[in-house]
Structure formats: structure tokens, C-alpha cells
Amino acid sequence: MKHFLVREALVPALHATTKEGAIRELVGALQAAGYFRPNEVDQVVTEIMRREGLGSTGIGRGVAIPHSRYEGLPRLIGTLGLSKTGIPFDSIDGQDVRMVFLLVSRPDQPGPHLHALETIVRVSESDDFINRLMACHTRDQIWELIENTADPWNRE
Amino acid sequence: MDNGNTPLRATVVVRNPKGLHMRAAYAVAKVAARFRSAVTIRKQDRAVNGKSGVSLMTLAAVPGSELVLEVAGEDAAAALPVLAEALAAPSADGLDRLLH
Numbered sequence: 001m002k003h004f005l006v007r008e009a010l011v012p013a014l015h016a017t018t019k020e021g022a023i024r025e026l027v028g029a030l031q032a033a034g035y036f037r038p039n040e041v042d043q044v045v046t047e048i049m050r051r052e053g054l055g056s057t058g059i060g061r062g063v064a065i066p067h068s069r070y071e072g073l074p075r076l077i078g079t080l081g082l083s084k085t086g087i088p089f090d091s092i093d094g095q096d097v098r099m100v101f102l103l104v105s106r107p108d109q110p111g112p113h114l115h116a117l118e119t120i121v122r123v124s125e126s127d128d129f130i131n132r133l134m135a136c137h138t139r140d141q142i143w144e145l146i147e148n149t150a151d152p153w154n155r156e
Numbered sequence: 157m158d159n160g161n162t163p164l165r166a167t168v169v170v171r172n173p174k175g176l177h178m179r180a181a182y183a184v185a186k187v188a189a190r191f192r193s194a195v196t197i198r199k200q201d202r203a204v205n206g207k208s209g210v211s212l213m214t215l216a217a218v219p220g221s222e223l224v225l226e227v228a229g230e231d232a233a234a235a236l237p238v239l240a241e242a243l244a245a246p247s248a249d250g251l252d253r254l255l256h
Binding site: 054055057059060065067092110111113114115117118121122 | 173174175176177178179182209210211213214215216217218219
């Protein structure tokens with residue numbers, strides 16, 4: 001995950017209590033980290049919300065992976081926000097979301113996006129990972145966990 | 157007479173230019189859930205339950221990936237071509253037509 005999550009954009013405690021609010025907060029964090037211009041935030045949020053309209057990206061176990069494609073990025077980028085209270089997300093299991101992995105990919109590179117989805121799904125299957133993630137209170141703690149969690153598909 | 161214990165197999169190439177992305181994976185799983193047969197989808201040495209969209213995402217099937225579709229059960233013969241079409245579909249849109 002360290003290859004696509006942007007450390008400076010991690011949000012250990014989301015203020016937002018709605019799906020759109022959380023998405024906006026995370027896109028804003030990517031913008032503040034230098035990945036979008038301020039005037040691009042609305043467009044990225046709109047694209048991600050349009051995708052949510054086709055079916056929620058809440059995959060269950062308190063995890064959601066809102067995403068979209070966007071022209072002009074150097075590579076797939078993503079960030080992660082934690083919510084202590086939970087956010088209604090229309091997830092497949094009906095649970096509120098506490099871990100929001102937001103991905104924005106290059107339209108011409110499906111591979112990194114598919115590998116990111118795989119990685120997030122597979123780490124989320126681990127109760128140990130989820131418990132350790134939800135125990136994080138700072139950006140540094142989250143990053144340390146991410147750095148110490150091998151990408152499951154990377155069998156090096 | 158085949159009692160459905162012998163799986164039927166087909167090799168399918170992913171033709172969606174975005175690969176088997178989240179919405180495509182869920183759409184395939186929804187079609188698979190329509191059948192009583194067990195549905196297994198393999199990519200190289202990995203095998204997942206074809207009725208689970210989340211599991212299908214763990215295949216990270218990029219465009220051009222070769223998948224082995226395996227169907228076992230009483231309606232396997234009916235399921236195989238429908239699921240092969242769903243997996244090979246160039247887009248996740250319109251797969252609802254395979255639900256009936």
C-alpha cells in the first residue's frame with residue numbers, strides 16, 4: 001500500500017459524517033499534499049460521487065474504496081481516512097464505514113488500480129490489520145502500519 | 157447421467173479494457189448467484205468463489221487475463237455459457253440482461 005497511499009494525505013480522524021463529506025475531506029487532503037490544484041477538487045469529488053451513484057464502494061467490514069479515474073496524474077494515488085464514529089455508506093453489509101480508502105487512477109493504467117483494489121480487499125480480510133489500523137491516532141502510526149504490511153500480491 | 161459433481165470448465169479472456177474492476181466483479185458475482193451451481197474462478201494458481209464480488213477483486217484480472225471458469229452443480233450446463241459471457245464482457249454495463 002505504501003506504493004500508492006500518499007503519506008501526507010492520510011487522515012487519522014475524519015471530521016465528516018457523510019459519504020460525500022468524507023470523500024471531499026480526503027480529496028482535499030490529496031490536494032493539500034500537492035496532487036491536485038484547488039480548482040480541481042470539485043471535479044474529482046463529483047467524479048467519485050458519480051461512481052458511487054452506480055453502486056456503493058462500501059465492501060463490508062467497515063471498509064469503503066471510493067474511486068475514480070482522472071487525467072493528468074503521474075500515477076495511481078490514494079489516501080486513507082479513519083472515522084471513529086462510522087459513516088453511512090450504503091455498504092453491501094449495511095455497516096457504517098470506519099476506513100475509507102480513496103483511489104484516483106490514471107485512465108490509461110488499469111493494472112495499478114486493480115492491484116490496489118486487491119491489496120485493500122486482502123488486508124481488510126485480516127481482523128488483526130483492522131484492529132491495528134483502528135487503534136492508530138496519528139498519521140505516523142498509520143504510515144508505520146502501512147510500511148510494515150506487505151502487499152499481498154507482491155510475493156517478493 | 158451427469159449428477160453435477162463433475163465441474164464444467166471454460167477458459168475466458170478478460171476483454172474489459174479496465175479489467176475486472178469493482179463494478180464488473182460485482183456484476184459477474186450477481187450473475188453467478190443466479191445459479192445453484194458452485195462457481196469457481198481461477199487465475200493461475202489462485203481460485204476464488206465466483207459468487208463473491210469482493211473475492212473476485214482479489215484476482216486483479218487485468219485486460220487480457222486468462223481465467224478458468226469452473227461450474228459444478230445441477231444447472232452447470234446452463235450456467236457455463238452465461239458466466240463465460242459475463243466474464244468476457246467488454247463492459248460492466250448491461251450485464252443485468254444476463255440475470256434472467
